[in-house]
Amino acid sequence: MPRPKVFWPLRSAVIAHDAEIASAGITTVFDAIAVGGGMLNKNRDAVLMDSANAVIDAVKDKALRTEHYLHMRCEVASTNVIELFDNFYNEPLVQLVSLMDHTPGERQFVDVKKLKVYYQGKYGLNDIEFDKMVIERKELQAKYSKKHRLVISSMCKNIGMITATHDDATEAHIEEAVGLGATISEFPTTVVAASAAMKAGMSTIMGAPNVVRGRSHSGNVSATDLAQKRLLNALSSDYVPSSLLYGAFLLSDEQGFSLPDAIATVTSNPAKMANFDDRGEIKIGLRADLIQVKRCTDGTPVVRKTFKLGKRVA
Numbered sequence: 001m002p003r004p005k006v007f008w009p010l011r012s013a014v015i016a017h018d019a020e021i022a023s024a025g026i027t028t029v030f031d032a033i034a035v036g037g038g039m040l041n042k043n044r045d046a047v048l049m050d051s052a053n054a055v056i057d058a059v060k061d062k063a064l065r066t067e068h069y070l071h072m073r074c075e076v077a078s079t080n081v082i083e084l085f086d087n088f089y090n091e092p093l094v095q096l097v098s099l100m101d102h103t104p105g106e107r108q109f110v111d112v113k114k115l116k117v118y119y120q121g122k123y124g125l126n127d128i129e130f131d132k133m134v135i136e137r138k139e140l141q142a143k144y145s146k147k148h149r150l151v152i153s154s155m156c157k158n159i160g161m162i163t164a165t166h167d168d169a170t171e172a173h174i175e176e177a178v179g180l181g182a183t184i185s186e187f188p189t190t191v192v193a194a195s196a197a198m199k200a201g202m203s204t205i206m207g208a209p210n211v212v213r214g215r216s217h218s219g220n221v222s223a224t225d226l227a228q229k230r231l232l233n234a235l236s237s238d239y240v241p242s243s244l245l246y247g248a249f250l251l252s253d254e255q256g257f258s259l260p261d262a263i264a265t266v267t268s269n270p271a272k273m274a275n276f277d278d279r280g281e282i283k284i285g286l287r288a289d290l291i292q293v294k295r296c297t298d299g300t301p302v303v304r305k306t307f308k309l310g311k312r313v314a
Contacts, residue, residue, distance in 0.1 A: 007047075007115040010054035015063060022065040022314035024241040025291040025303035028271075028279060030071035030096055031055050035085050038076025048084060054079035056093055065306075065313035069095040076101050076148040089155060089279045095274060097156050098186055099149050100166040101141065153180035162275060164205075167220075168193040174200055176245035184273055186236075194231040203273045204231060208247030208266075223247075232271070234270040245293065245301045253299060 002008055007071045021029045033052050034044045058064050071091045074081050111248050116130055125133065165177035174196040177185065181280035185204045185296035194204050206223035227231040235251075237244040243268050252262035255280060271280025279287045288310035294302045306314035 004287070010050055011058060011063075014054045014058045018058070018064040018066055018068070019314070020241055022306050023303060024237070025245050025293065025306050026066060026237065026304065027289040027291075027308045028067045028069070028276070030069050030073045030274075032073055034075070035072050036075035036081035045080070045084070049087060052088060054089065055205075059093060062228065066308060069093050071096040073098045073100055074148070074152050076152065077137065077145045078148075079140065079144060081144075081148050082151055085152060085155070090159070094161070096162050096164065097152065098164045098166045099152060099180070099182070102167075118191060123196035150209065153182070159180050162273070168197065171196045174202065175226055177202065188226070191221055191225065191229065191231065194221070194226050195229075198231055203233040203269070205234040205236050205270070206232055208235040209238050209240050210244035210245050211235065211250050212240075224255055227251055228259070233265065234273060235265045245303065249295070249299065249301050
């Protein structure tokens with residue numbers, strides 16, 4: 001949807017997305033698909049199947065420059081999340097599942113004031129509409145969240161699917177994550193949660209835009225805070241593909257990471273977290289996925305060339 005209520009042809013959209021990914025120096029991408037959580041954004045549920053299938057079909061047609069997988073982001077408090085997820089349960093491109101709960105007052109949005117700014121700005125809700133939404137979301141969480149979290153994590157265990165928990169805020173969240181078989185703490189919102197995740201043997205990943213901007217847009221712990229405490233394993237491009245490489249260089253320039261360790265947060269570390277043992281390093285026997293990078297005078301990285309399996313794709 002390049003503009004509100006404007007639906008672009010899906011295959012064309014996937015190809016355009018792929019071109020942006022390649023130009024950002026990314027050779028393996030997990031395309032995030034929102035599963036459930038469409039209370040305010042009804043388009044999410046409406047386009048879920050077609051969007052995922054557009055990626056699957058483009059991969060089958062060998063129409064893409066980079067290697068695409070699907071990352072199913074399951075909103076556990078949604079009424080229909082199990083039904084929606086079941087459509088992709090045995091799809092080979094699905095390689096990662098996140099258990100998410102964006103209930104007001106929880107995890108990402110402990111500060112409901114921050115949530116109010118976000119939702120009123122994004123969806124134009126007035127105060128009455130916002131308060132009604134908060135009540136409805138809390139009711140849904142009480143009814144479905146724990147149940148759906150258990151069902152989806154069990155489904156993932158049955159097929160050896162990598163599972164991540166999202167917006168962990170407390171030690172209890174990490175204990176629950178370990179019990180569910182999750183190995184990744186995705187965007188922990190506090191130092192306490194990130195530290196507990198590390199101690200429990202989980203890997204942590206934060207959004208690279210958080211590093212570039214120097215703060216979380218929802219007022220939680222910043223990725224740089226976790227980096228300084230060495231509680232950060234990897235970066236996600238989140239909503240800005242070009243932020244991935246930019247964020248890695250900033251870890252080296254400003255957070256005391258060696259350049260190899262900083263680059264590892266976007267190469268070897270996430271590759272290991274995704275159970276890929278054929279990429280992430282420049283090493284004999286591994287894939288020749290390489291990029292050539294120039295840095296501007298202010299340090300901003302510019303990708304000059306991108307190679308996948310030794311073949312230039314951007």
